[in-house]
Amino acid sequence: MKRGLIVTGGRRPSKELLESEIRWADGIICADGGYDTLAHVPEKLKLVIGDFDSSHRLAELKEKQVPIEVLPPMKDETDTEMAMTRMLEYGPDEIHILGGTGSRWDHSVATIFSMEAYLDEKAKITMIDENNRLRMVGPGTYAIEKLGFHYVSFVPVTDAITISTDGFKYEVDHLKLYRKKTRGVSNELLKDGGTVTLHEGKMLIIHSKDE
Structure with a gap:
């Protein structure tokens, strides 16, 4: 995989941006409620990961046989950070994060600063929304x-x-x-x-x- 897309449960991207990013990606991982952003389940969807406290789709995911990883609610990492860890296991050259910003400043700031932990990785990690692109x-x-x-x-x-x-x-x-x-x-x-x-x-x- 050269290009990985992570969709998180923050601010939803526009339909145009989402479709553009899905076309760009070779593989997709959703962090918990990020799955709700998808209008359909792309063949490129590799995993949905999270404690599912913000998504009521667990039964639906199992019914559709979508690969899932259920995390314990009490954990040291956010769902987004765990999604980045799993995505890096595929060895991508680039990772885009959609939904990394939103109404929760704690999650937004934590996601931005967690990028520092991956500066020595091969992958170039970029957060994207309608008005911004951010890279450390x-x-x-x-x-x-x-x-x-x-x-x-x-x-x-x-x-x-x-x-x-x-x-x-x-x-x-x-x-x-x-x-x-x-x-x-x-x-x-x-x-x-x-x-x-x-x-x-x-x-x-x-x-x-x-x-």
Whole structure:
């Protein structure tokens, strides 16, 4: 599997975004209530995992013979983190997470920061919703495309980071950004693409647009 899609129980994507991601993926794992997002059961669905406290579909899943893994309600990881662990067992090059944001800030923030645990994995993990794409990265040079978004922000995860950019409205060379400051938010690409080099630290690369 090269491209894995995880659908969680957060904010539901639009029909267009969901169908686009299903076409993109080679395999799909749903975290608990994320199964309710699917209008049908794609052949690419590998597993539905969770404690099923937010989904009443357990009987339906068994009837449809969908592969399931039932987790205990009292556990150390969220359903989404367990879905990421299971997806990584397939050895994908990329993982997209749909539904990782929603009304529960605790789940949203926890999912974002749990991505740090997988920076050393081969897979590139990206959270996606209608208005945002978010990826956590370590030191390196990264190609940045517009992808239909207006803004690109670089947000430190560590106390401080040092970045250089090429192809952006606000160009910087070895600029130090601090986690407790907001500088680095709302840069813009001048053309269709550019690059950012992270010299030290860890950061979020966030594509965003207004509704």
